[in-house]
Amino acid sequence: MPKLDPEKDPILLGDDPPPPLFKSWNQMYFFVLLLHAIIIALFYWLTQAYS
Amino acid sequence: MSIIDWIIMLGTLLGIVAYGVWKTRNISSVKSYLLGDQDLPWWTIGLSVMATQASAITFLSTPGQAYESGMGFAQFYFGLPVAMVFLCIFVLPIFYKLKVYTAYEYLETRFDLKTRTLTAVFFLLQRGLAAGITIYAPAIILSTILGWGLNTTIFFIGLVVIFYTVMGGTKAVSVTQKQQMIVILGGMIFAAIVIVLRLPEGIGFSEAVNISGKLGKLNVVDFKFDLSNRYNFWSGMIGGVFLFLSYFGADQSQVQRYLSGKSLTESRLGLLFNGILKVPMQFLVLFVGILVFVFFSFVQPPIHFNEANLRKLEGTPMTADLEQLQAQQNPLFLEQREETRHLLTAIKANDEGEIEESQQRISALHEQDKDLRESVRGLILQADPAAKTKDTDYVFITFVMHYLPIGLIGLLLAVIFSAAMSSTSSELNALATSTVIDIYRRSLVKDRSDHHYLQASKFFTILWGVIALAFAVTADLFENLIQAVNIIGSLFYGVILGVFMVAFFQKRVRGKAVFLSAILGEIAILLIFWASNSDIWVRLGDSWYLFKVAYLWLNLIGCFLVMLLSELLQLFFRK
Numbered sequence: 001m002p003k004l005d006p007e008k009d010p011i012l013l014g015d016d017p018p019p020p021l022f023k024s025w026n027q028m029y030f031f032v033l034l035l036h037a038i039i040i041a042l043f044y045w046l047t048q049a050y051s
Numbered sequence: 052m053s054i055i056d057w058i059i060m061l062g063t064l065l066g067i068v069a070y071g072v073w074k075t076r077n078i079s080s081v082k083s084y085l086l087g088d089q090d091l092p093w094w095t096i097g098l099s100v101m102a103t104q105a106s107a108i109t110f111l112s113t114p115g116q117a118y119e120s121g122m123g124f125a126q127f128y129f130g131l132p133v134a135m136v137f138l139c140i141f142v143l144p145i146f147y148k149l150k151v152y153t154a155y156e157y158l159e160t161r162f163d164l165k166t167r168t169l170t171a172v173f174f175l176l177q178r179g180l181a182a183g184i185t186i187y188a189p190a191i192i193l194s195t196i197l198g199w200g201l202n203t204t205i206f207f208i209g210l211v212v213i214f215y216t217v218m219g220g221t222k223a224v225s226v227t228q229k230q231q232m233i234v235i236l237g238g239m240i241f242a243a244i245v246i247v248l249r250l251p252e253g254i255g256f257s258e259a260v261n262i263s264g265k266l267g268k269l270n271v272v273d274f275k276f277d278l279s280n281r282y283n284f285w286s287g288m289i290g291g292v293f294l295f296l297s298y299f300g301a302d303q304s305q306v307q308r309y310l311s312g313k314s315l316t317e318s319r320l321g322l323l324f325n326g327i328l329k330v331p332m333q334f335l336v337l338f339v340g341i342l343v344f345v346f347f348s349f350v351q352p353p354i355h356f357n358e359a360n361l362r363k364l365e366g367t368p369m370t371a372d373l374e375q376l377q378a379q380q381n382p383l384f385l386e387q388r389e390e391t392r393h394l395l396t397a398i399k400a401n402d403e404g405e406i407e408e409s410q411q412r413i414s415a416l417h418e419q420d421k422d423l424r425e426s427v428r429g430l431i432l433q434a435d436p437a438a439k440t441k442d443t444d445y446v447f448i449t450f451v452m453h454y455l456p457i458g459l460i461g462l463l464l465a466v467i468f469s470a471a472m473s474s475t476s477s478e479l480n481a482l483a484t485s486t487v488i489d490i491y492r493r494s495l496v497k498d499r500s501d502h503h504y505l506q507a508s509k510f511f512t513i514l515w516g517v518i519a520l521a522f523a524v525t526a527d528l529f530e531n532l533i534q535a536v537n538i539i540g541s542l543f544y545g546v547i548l549g550v551f552m553v554a555f556f557q558k559r560v561r562g563k564a565v566f567l568s569a570i571l572g573e574i575a576i577l578l579i580f581w582a583s584n585s586d587i588w589v590r591l592g593d594s595w596y597l598f599k600v601a602y603l604w605l606n607l608i609g610c611f612l613v614m615l616l617s618e619l620l621q622l623f624f625r626k
Contacts, residue, residue, distance in 0.1 A: 047271045
C-alpha cells in the first residue's frame with residue numbers, strides 16, 4: 001500500500017468544486033455554524049420566555 | 052391493534068425492504084457491495100447518516116425523557132454541527148483522496164499495518180457487542196406492547212435486517228435508510244400534530260407551550276457550567292464535539308455512509324445536512340414528549356406505564372394494594388387537572404402572583420403523584436424482584452397505542468421498527484466491511500478474485516448478524532447489559548479517536564510511536580476504569596479523595612493520552 005507522508009503530502013483541499021449556493025466551502029461552513037448559533041439562540045429565547 | 056394498523060406497519064416495513072432489495076439486485080462486485088457504486092447524492096447520505104445514529108431507543112426513550120425531565124437533553128447534540136464542519140475540512144478530503152473502503156485503511160497509509168489492524172479490532176469488539184443491543188433494547192419494549200415473545204421480536208427485526216443487508220450491501224442500507232428516515236420524520240411530525248388536535252377543548256398549541264414552560268419542561272438551554280450536570284451547554288459543546296468526532300470520524304458504521312457519496316462535494320453536503328437537521332430533529336422528538344406531558348395533564352395517565360409490570364401483580368396479594376393506590380391517584384389527578392386549568396387562566400390574565408402560587412401547588416401535587424408511582428414500583432418489585440420498574444421508556448408508546456387514531460398507530464410502530472432496522476443494518480454492513488477489508492483480505496486471505504471477496508463480505512454480514520442475534524437473545528441473562536456496552540464503547544472510542552487525531556495533526560509521529568501509544572493508552576484506560584470501580588482512595592494535600600472517573604470522560608482521557616504519548620515516544624524513537 002502506498003505510504004502517505006503527511007510532511008510532504010498535506011491534506012489536499014484546493015481542487016474540489018465550490019458548494020452550491022456559496023462561493024467557497026468556508027462560506028458554507030460559516031453558514032452551518034451561524035444557523036446552529038441562531039437555533040441555540042432561539043432555544044435560549046424559548047427557555048427564558050416560557051419559564 | 053386493528054388490521055389496518057397491521058397492514059400499514061408490515062406494508063411500510065416490507066415495502067421499504069422490497070424496494071431496497073430491488074434497487075440493489077445487480078450488485079456484482081465487492082466495490083459496489085461495500086461502497087455502493089459511490090453514486091449517492093447528498094440528501095441520501097444525510098438521511099442515511101441520521102438513520103444510522105437514530106436507533107429505535109431514540110424514539111421510545113427520548114419523548115419519555117422530556118416527559119419526565121424536560122428538554123435539556125437537546126444540548127447533548129450541540130457539538131454535532133461543529134464536529135461535522137471539522138470532519139468536512141480535515142477528514143473527508145483525505146479519505147476521498149486515498150479512495151479507502153474503511154477509516155482504518157487510512158491508518159496503514161499514514162502509519163503501518165499493525166496500527167490499522169489494532170484500531171479495526173477495537174472497532175469490531177465495540178460495535179459487535181453494540182449491534183446485539185441495538186436489536187435487544189427496542190425488542191423488550193415492542194414485545195411488551197405487541198404481545199409478541201421477546202425472541203420473536205428479536206428474530207423479526209434481526210432476520211429482516213440480515214436479509215436485505217446481505218442482499219444489497221451498502222447501497223441497500225443507504226436506500227432503505229432514506230425511506231426509513233422519511234417514514235420516521237413524517238411519523239413524528241404527524242404524531243405531534245395529532246397530539247395537539249387531541250388536547251381538550253380550549254387547549255391548543257400555544258396553551259400547551261405556556262403550560263409546559265411554566266411547569267419547567269421547556270428548559271432547553273442551560274449556560275451554567277456544572278460538571279455534575281450531565282446536560283448543559285458546555286458539556287454539549289465540549290464533550291459533544293469529542294464524542295461526535297470519534298463517532299462520525301472513526302466509527303466505520305458512519306464512515307461507510309458518507310464514503311458511498313457520488314463525490315467529495317456530495318459527501319460534505321450530506322454531513323452538513325446532518326449537522327443542520329440533527330438538532331432540530333432531536334428537538335422535535337423531545338417536544339413530542341412535552342406534548343404528551345400536557346396531554347396527560349388533562350387525560351388521566353396510567354399509574355404505571357409498563358402494562359406488563361402491572362400484569363405481574365394480577366392474582367397476587369398486592370392487587371388490593373394496587374387498587375388502593377389507584378383509588379388515591381384518581382382524586383389527585385382531578386385536583387391536578389383543575390389546578391392546571393387554573394394555571395392557564397392565570398397565564399392568560401398575566402397574573403404573576405397567581406401563576407407562581409399555582410406552580411407551587413402543581414409541583415406539590417406532582418410530588419404526591421411521584422410518591423404513588425414509587426409505591427407501585429415497590430409492589431412490582433415485591434411480585435418480581437428482577438423486574439425493571441423504570442417506565443419512562445413506555446410513556447410515548449403507551450400514548451401511541453391508546454390515543455392515536457387507527458392507521459397512525461401502525462405508522463408509528465413502523466417508525467420504531469424502521470429506526471431499529473436502519474441502525475442495525477449500518478452496523479452489520481460496517482462490521483462485515485471492516486472484517487473483510489482490514490483483516491480478511493489484508494492479512495488472512497490475499498490475492499483472491501473479486502467474486503471471492505464479494506461472497507466473503509456476504510458471509511461476514513451473516514456471521515455478524517448471527518452474533519448480534521445470539522447476543523440479543525441471551526442479553527437478559529446479563530445485568531446492566533446496556534450500560535456495560537456503553538462502557539465498553541467508552542473504553543475504546545477515546546483511544547481510536549486519539550490514533551486518528553495523531554494521524555491528522557501530529558505529522559512528525561510515525562507508526563511505531565502511535566501503535567505503542569494506543570496499546571499503553573488502552574492499558575491506562577482499563578486501569579483507570581478498574582480503579583474507578585475498586586474504591587481506591589487517593590491523597591491530595593491533606594485530604595483523601597475517592598478515585599472515581601465517570602466512564603464518559605474516558606473518551607476524552609483516552610484521546611489525549613494517545614496524542615501525548617505519541618509525541619513523547621516519537622522523540623524517544625528519533626534519538
